[in-house]
Amino acid sequence: MAGNKQAWSALDRLEPDICLLNEAIVPVSSRGVWSPNGAVGRDSANRPWTAAVVSSLESSAISEARPQWRQSKRNVPFHCSRPGSWVAAKVETVVGPISSVALYGLMDELSDASVHRSLSEVSPVLDDHSYKKLVILGGDLNTGTLAHTRSPEAIDEPQCLMRSSTLRSRR
Numbered sequence: 483m484a485g486n487k488q489a490w491s492a493l494d495r496l497e498p499d500i501c502l503l504n505e506a507i508v509p510v511s512s513r514g515v516w517s518p519n520g521a522v523g524r525d526s527a528n529r530p531w532t533a534a535v536v537s538s539l540e541s542s543a544i545s546e547a548r549p550q551w552r553q554s555k556r557n558v559p560f561h562c563s564r565p566g567s568w569v570a571a572k573v574e575t576v577v578g579p580i581s582s583v584a585l586y587g588l589m590d591e592l593s594d595a596s597v598h599r600s601l602s603e604v605s606p607v608l609d610d611h612s613y614k615k616l617v618i619l620g621g622d623l624n625t626g627t628l629a630h631t632r633s634p635e636a637i638d639e640p641q642c643l644m645r646s647s648t649l650r651s652r653r
Contacts, residue, residue: 499539500573502620504586505531512536514571515543521566523590532566533584533621537573544570544581547606547613560606564588568600568621570607581613585621597623 490509493501501514507530508516516534523529535541547570548555562568568585583604587597607613 493536497538499537499575500580500582500618501534501536502582502584502618503534503536504584504622505529506534506536507531508534508536513538514541515569517562517566517569519565521564521588523564523567523588523596525590527590529566529588533569533586535569535571535573535582535584537571537582540574541571541582544572544607544613547610549606549609550611555610558606560603562603563599564590564596567596568604570604572613578616580616580618581607583607583617583619583621585619585623587621587623 503516506516507520508514512534514534514536516536517532519528519532521529521532545560547560549558550556560570567588568583570581570583573580573582585597585600585604587594587600590596604619607619608617
């Protein structure tokens with residue numbers, strides 16, 4: 483998406499309920515959750531883009547998800563160590579609240595390490611009873627930078643697709 487204005491026009495024409503975006507420079511007219519200051523990696527470089535959950539529906543940032551082990555919640559802060567590399571939002575839909583996570587492998591270190599770090603940080607969304615019922619997680623996982631050094635059996639790239647009409651059909 484970045485700064486491509488035509489991409490934003492195309493997205494608007496689709497009228498999706500929930501968009502999980504990566505490396506996006508989000509127009510100020512958009513609604514949703516993203517890092518307004520862009521992304522900052524472990525290398526301290528500021529990037530103008532961010533992961534974003536953009537939605538025409540009511541949404542709010544998830545900031546209090548907690549990991550749970552057996553019957554006890556852990557008092558571990560839920561935050562992104564590299565702002566803008568992932569965002570989590572609760573989007574209110576006709577089927578109920580959907581926890582939506584946009585995540586990408588920020589290329590501030592080896593991409594696999596970046597993705598693993600982000601997945602570990604967002605895992606409380608999948609564990610916390612307040613958020614785990616309906617979850618959409620997607621993004622650009624950037625795990626292919628070293629793919630040529632691995633055996634084909636070691637590469638497992640999960641693919642997910644949610645059609646924009648899924649929620650609309652339940653209205």
